Structures are given as structure tokens and as C-alpha cells.
Amino acid sequence: MQTKRKIAVVASVVAGLAAPAVAVAPAAGAQAAPAWQAYHNATPAQSVMHVKTLKSRGYRPITVNVSDGEHYAAVWVKGSSSGWGIWQGMSSREFQHQFDAGMREGAQPVSVSATGPADAPLFTAIWERKSTKFLTKHGLTPAQFGAYNKEAAAQGLALSSVDAYGTPGDIRYVGVWTPNPGGTWKYTYGMSRERHKEEFYAKKSQGYRPVKVAVAPDGTYAAVWRKDGRKSWAHYIDMSAAGYQKRFNALKKRGLHPVQVNAENGKYTAIWE
Template sequence: MRTSRKIAIITSVLAGAAATAGTAAPAAVAESGPAWAAYHGLSASQSVSRVTRLKNQGYRPITVNVSDGERYAAVWIKGGASNDWGIWQGMSASGFQKRFDAAVKEGAQPTSVSATGPADSPVFTAVFERKSGAFVAKSGLTPAQFGAANKQAAAKGLALSSVDAYGTPGDIRYVGVWSASSGAWYYTYGKSRQQHQAEYYAKRQKGFRPVKVSVAPDGTYSAVWRKDGVKSWAHYVDMNAAGYQKRVDDLKAKGLHPVQVNAENGKYAAIWQ
């Protein structure tokens, strides 16, 4: 069994060229936001070192991802209470469940969860934050189970707030978190790039934008769509690592920073604001 390696534990909480599915043109002058940091393609040990450094500099993670034989990506922003969150990596399915149970007892809940690897031996990474409100978290879901979980959550007033797909091309599994939320939202999953792009244009015409996106081992996409009034944002999929970095650099010059990043099999998808 893979040994869970915990990092940045906060004791008060837990004792190629990019192809786009469409973007919204950034405003000429985007609103100034918080200081941020983003990385991708880091090994487990490199990730631990980066987490320690960013934590000591006053940053906190807003999205994490593990893919491709335990390579890590994340986005951090500066500010917020340093004693209200914890981040873990390298967890087995049982290790993630154990960490989840411990976090809930301390009044924390997962805010970003990612997994990679086959269904019988996945690797998880997650961010937990101390926060109130109803939520549900499930992993190991088949596509049919994932669809059913979304319907059940929506009936309870919960919306999909974190999603990732793992497994193998012939056995896709999902891990998701559903949190208390207001307003309309939609979810899509198992979509090819072309289908995802069609969803993008259809949803955008109705005032919705993607706020979460993930790549599955078979190259299909999952997404969460919301109508939130954000004016300056961008959304790109089907990027390789170099393409993702170029987008980060180019959009930084326009005042945007990544708020969610996801990868699998060397293919990246991300959202900027």
C-alpha cells in the first residue's frame, strides 16, 4: 500500500499548441487580484518542497491536481487564514478515506480533490478547509454512478464544486465534491473535445461559463458550468505542458491567473480569471 505523505498540515484544522474550447476575451484592464503562484509537472518530492515554501510565504492552495504517475500541479493565492487549511498528497484510496474522516471530525471539508492511476490503486491529493455548510464527497464512481450522484446532490441543493476523472480508458472513475450553493449550474462528463466545445458555445449563449474542468484517461472532459457574472476569464483545453505554461504567461500579461488546472496523460485543461 502506498504510504500517505502529509504536507503543510495545519494543526488547528487537523490536530503542443493549445487547442481551445473557447474563451471570453479578457477585459482591456482586468481587475487587480491577489498575488498567486502556479506550478505543474512536479515530482512528489518537488511538490513537498514547493508547498513548504509557498506556505511559509503566506500562500494557500485553491486547486490541486495529480496525474501521470504522480506528477503534481496546483494554483496558490496569497492571503487568508493560515490555520484554516491542510494539503495532502500521495494518498491511497484508504488513506484518502482516513484523512477525510479525520478532517470531518475537525470541522473541515475537501475543497479540491484529484486522483490518478487505475481504479484498484489510485493516488489522491486533496485540500481540506475548515468551513461550515452541507457537502458530499465521493470517489471511485463509475460514469453512471457519477451521473446519479450529481442528480442526488442537486436535489439536496448541492452543486459540484470539485471534480476529477481517473482510472483507465476502459474503466473511468470519478471523484467529486458537492457543496451548498445557490444559483443554476450544469454538469457535463464523458465529452470528447469536440462535444465539450459544442457544450461551451451552447452554454455561453445562455450566460454560463465553465468553472471546473477535468480530463479523463480516455481524453474526455467533465465540466461544471455556472452563470456567475464574471466578465474577465479564459478557458483552454487540449494543451500539453508547454502550451499550458505559455497560456499562463500570456494571460498573466492580461491580468488573469489560473484558478483551476487539471491534467491526465500529458493533456492539460485550465480556467483563468
């Protein structure tokens, strides 16, 4: 396991509370959540400290996000895997270098996030040692992102990690596609706050729920929707860092923990199970 260090001085992003646009929070069922830990709005140095501490206590990361200059969010669960690594503060070139190194070692990215303009993005990612088929692409324009989703679906792959970065006039996507674990999945992207809300209720009525959501620099949303029958879950968007913490505390009391956290421009979106 390695954590790439990068020195940066950035201001904390703390906005006023905002009412989430979308939420579903049924009472927690019989599904037992694993022991977990989560953090957000962490500086690079704080993130490194979290990684060292949580690794020493037997946790492993399942999702990671970088946003707003270089602030990190992640969720960790108790337990080991066949081998994993987490890197932060990577340029596009460094991300490609780590990707190539991972391929030689039989590891593949499972959660990738980026922030910053298309010509100078900053990446963070989790790798795990796996032998399954996968596809990873970054720097994708909206049209390219849509095309790769169709190509991946034709190969039996499903979008399992997504993030949007760039600038309002030049949105880019990074995605990871892995074998479909079963069930029907769909994706949306470039959705305004209201369009995402409409999609949420339309998909929910069809038995789908969001399993991955990313907010772009222009305030639009990309999402992966899956029909998996899970009854106990929650999804909120348009939260400040403080608003996310408030929902985090409330849902923890109901037995739900975050499984994906994403942010950009001080706005958080998250999914709990």
C-alpha cells in the same frame, strides 16, 4: 498543515505544442486578482518543496491536481483561511483515513484529484475547516457520478470539485459538492474533445461559463458550468505542459491567473480569471 510524503520516480511529461480546442479571453476588467502562485508538472519532492515555501510566505492552496504517475499542479493565493491542510500521495485507503480524521476536526475536502487505475488510485486533496454541508464521493462510475449530481442538486448542493481517473475502459470520478453560492449551474461528463467544444459554445450562448473542467484517461471531459456574469475569464483544453506554460505566460500579461488546473496523459486543461 501537513504534506504527506511519497517516494516515486517518474518521467517528466513534455509533449509538443497543441492548439487548444476552446478559448475565451476577454480583456481583463476591473476585477483585481489576488496575489497568487502556480506550478505544474512537479515531482512529489518538488511539490513538497513548493508547499513548504508557499506556506511560509503566507499563501494557501485553492486547487490541486495529480496526474501521469505522480506529477502535481496547484494554484495558491495570498491570504489565510480558518484552517487548511494539503496532502499528496494518498492511496484510496489513506484518502478515506484522512477524510475521517478531517471530519473529526471539522474539516472538509475542497479540492480533490486522483490518477491511476480504479483499483489502485493515487489521491491528493486540500482540506479546509468549515461547518457547511457537503458531499464527497470517489470511485464513482459514470452512471453513479450522474446520479450523485442529481441527488446533490436536490439538496441545494453544487459540484465544486471534480476529477476523472481510472483507465480508458473503466473511468471513475471523484467529486465534492458544496452549498450552491447562487445562480444556475449545470454539469457534463463523458464528452469527447469535439463534444466539449460544442457544449462550450452552446452554454456560452446561454450565459454559462466553465468553472471546473477535468480530462479523463480516455480523453473525455467533465465540466461544471455556471451562469455568474463574470466577464473576464479564459478556458483552454488539450494543452501539453509546454502549451499550458505558453498560455499561462500570455494570460498573465492580460491580468488573468489560473483558478483551476487539471491534467491527464500529458494533456492539460485550465480556467483563468
